Amino acid sequence: xxxxxxxxxxxxxxxxxxxxxxxxxxxxxxxxxxxxxxxxxxxxxxxxxxxxxxxxxxxxxxxxxxxxxxxxxxxxxxxxxxxxxxxxx
Amino acid sequence: xxxxxxxxxxxxxxxxxxxxxxxxxxxxxxxxxxxxxxxxxxxxxxxxxxxxxxxxxxxxxxxxxxxxxxxxxxxxxxxxxxxxxxxxxxxxxxxxxxxxxxxxxxxxxxxxxxxxxxxxxxxxxxxxxxxxxxxxxxxxxxxxxxxxxxxxxxxxxxxxxxxxxxxxxxxxxxxxxxxxxxxxxxxxxxxxxxxxxxxxxxxxxxxxxxxxxxxxxxxxxxxxxxxxxxxxxxxxxxxxxxxxxxxxxxxxxxxxxxxxxxxxxxxxxxxxxxxxxxxxxxxxxxxxxxxxxxxxxxxxxxxxxxxxxxxxxxxxxxxxxxxxxxxxxxxxxxxxxxxxxxxxxxxxxxxxxxxxxxxxxxxxxxxxxxxxxxxxxxxxxxxxxxx
Numbered sequence: 001x002x003x004x005x006x007x008x009x010x011x012x013x014x015x016x017x018x019x020x021x022x023x024x025x026x027x028x029x030x031x032x033x034x035x036x037x038x039x040x041x042x043x044x045x046x047x048x049x050x051x052x053x054x055x056x057x058x059x060x061x062x063x064x065x066x067x068x069x070x071x072x073x074x075x076x077x078x079x080x081x082x083x084x085x086x087x088x089x
Numbered sequence: 090x091x092x093x094x095x096x097x098x099x100x101x102x103x104x105x106x107x108x109x110x111x112x113x114x115x116x117x118x119x120x121x122x123x124x125x126x127x128x129x130x131x132x133x134x135x136x137x138x139x140x141x142x143x144x145x146x147x148x149x150x151x152x153x154x155x156x157x158x159x160x161x162x163x164x165x166x167x168x169x170x171x172x173x174x175x176x177x178x179x180x181x182x183x184x185x186x187x188x189x190x191x192x193x194x195x196x197x198x199x200x201x202x203x204x205x206x207x208x209x210x211x212x213x214x215x216x217x218x219x220x221x222x223x224x225x226x227x228x229x230x231x232x233x234x235x236x237x238x239x240x241x242x243x244x245x246x247x248x249x250x251x252x253x254x255x256x257x258x259x260x261x262x263x264x265x266x267x268x269x270x271x272x273x274x275x276x277x278x279x280x281x282x283x284x285x286x287x288x289x290x291x292x293x294x295x296x297x298x299x300x301x302x303x304x305x306x307x308x309x310x311x312x313x314x315x316x317x318x319x320x321x322x323x324x325x326x327x328x329x330x331x332x333x334x335x336x337x338x339x340x341x342x343x344x345x346x347x348x349x350x351x352x353x354x355x356x357x358x359x360x361x362x363x364x365x366x367x368x369x370x371x372x373x374x375x376x377x378x379x380x381x382x383x384x385x386x387x388x389x390x391x392x393x394x395x396x397x398x399x400x401x402x403x404x405x406x407x408x409x410x411x412x413x414x415x416x417x418x419x420x421x422x423x424x425x426x427x428x429x430x431x432x433x434x435x436x437x438x439x440x441x442x443x444x445x446x447x448x449x450x451x452x453x454x455x456x457x458x459x460x461x462x463x464x465x466x467x468x469x470x471x472x473x474x475x476x
Contacts, residue, residue, distance in 0.1 A: 025253075027225055027227075033366060037366060037370065037373065041369070041373055050374060050378075054373065054374045058370060061363060061366060061367055061370065064363055065360075067253060068356050068363070071252045071253050073252040073256065074255040074256070075258060076255065076258070077235065077260070080259050080270070080274045083277050083281055
């Protein structure tokens with residue numbers, strides 16, 4: 001496999017991880033990150049996969065940071081008698 | 090003054106004149122502090138006597154007003170009445186027409202104690218029932234007055250601390266006869282907690298007097314809160330105000346803002362946690378590489394130690410060490426220092442005069458050779474002679 005092919009695969013893999021992480025809530029991304037850290041810290045990850053796992057962890061980390069920095073609070077007001085939304089601020 | 094000059098009235102005229110005088114000369118509205126005595130419902134109107142122990146006056150709450158009151162006075166209750174004078178000219182009778190009746194602080198606190206005692210005895214108020222609050226709730230309900238400064242403060246605090254949580258605001262009335270409305274809202278919401286994804290409920294009301302919080306001592310309302318399907322946080326009134334709702338809630342916050350602080354994490358602290366995890370990720374990579382390198386070195390060393398050449402070198406080294414030890418223990422070291430080793434013809438070492446007699450042949454071994462000698466004389470040392 002040529003070096004160019006290998007780099008493309010690497011980029012594609014990271015892009016796929018990003019897409020997956022984009023669907024995770026903060027808690028889910030944090031949980032995934034903590035699981036990965038635990039694996040990394042008990043030496044159970046084969047050496048050849050180490051770099052990939054760390055990159056994967058950074059994708060989760062980045063998802064958490066993005067959520068913390070950019071989210072605008074969702075506020076819904078309900079009609080007290082029907083409990084249906086009256087607005088969506 | 091002659092009798093002719095005195096004003097003359099019919100009874101009706103007199104009563105009308107008194108009524109007119111009272112109407113002109115008395116405040117149209119006033120507050121009256123009193124204790125309620127003998128309240129009675131007649132044809133939907135509430136009749137009662139208002140007294141302070143020394144004096145009393147009758148009062149009435151018309152049925153239309155009674156329906157609007159958040160509080161129904163009971164015998165012996167201390168109350169503050171917003172009232173006006175009512176004068177019936179037909180019988181010249183005077184009473185207070187109550188436009189609003191609020192319980193006095195003592196009445197509110199007495200009700201608080203009564204409900205608290207009932208719920209404590211039943212185990213509804215029990216610290217062991219308190220549930221843990223969700224750590225990072227995705228959705229919470231906020232029941233409070235809308236619009237209100239309490240809600241504005243809570244929304245601002247939530248946006249600062251944890252914008253990831255969705256807030257579902259359910260307006261509730263906080264003035265007047267509001268307990269049934271709040272109870273209905275709570276019950277409807279309880280049925281939809283799963284559908285709305287609610288993980289906690291905040292019940293909040295800003296400032297005001299302790300009397301204004303009396304609705305949160307309502308027994309039925311507090312029973313619903315105690316058995317609510319999701320954890321309940323109260324933020325009612327001021328820091329010093331304590332209601333029964335606070336006692337049945339899973340967490341009592343001092344104010345509405347404090348309720349949000351208790352429930353939502355701080356995103357700045359969370360950022361610190363993320364930074365620590367980032368360091369751990371990097372450390373995990375570098376640390377692992379260092380450990381693997383060390384393991385590799387250990388294996389190389391172990392392999393090297395297993396080679397035949399290394400084994401021979403090791404055995405040589407061991408032999409040399411033993412040789413050194415042997416040399417250290419040899420008597421030659423003593424001969425080198427000027428001492429001599431004496432033995433008889435049979436080769437036995439001589440260590441005292443007992444084994445020697447005159448004429449014996451002795452061998453004296455020194456560092457560089459051996460002398461042969463014959464015993465001519467034996468002289469014991471003074472110490473041995475005396476013994």
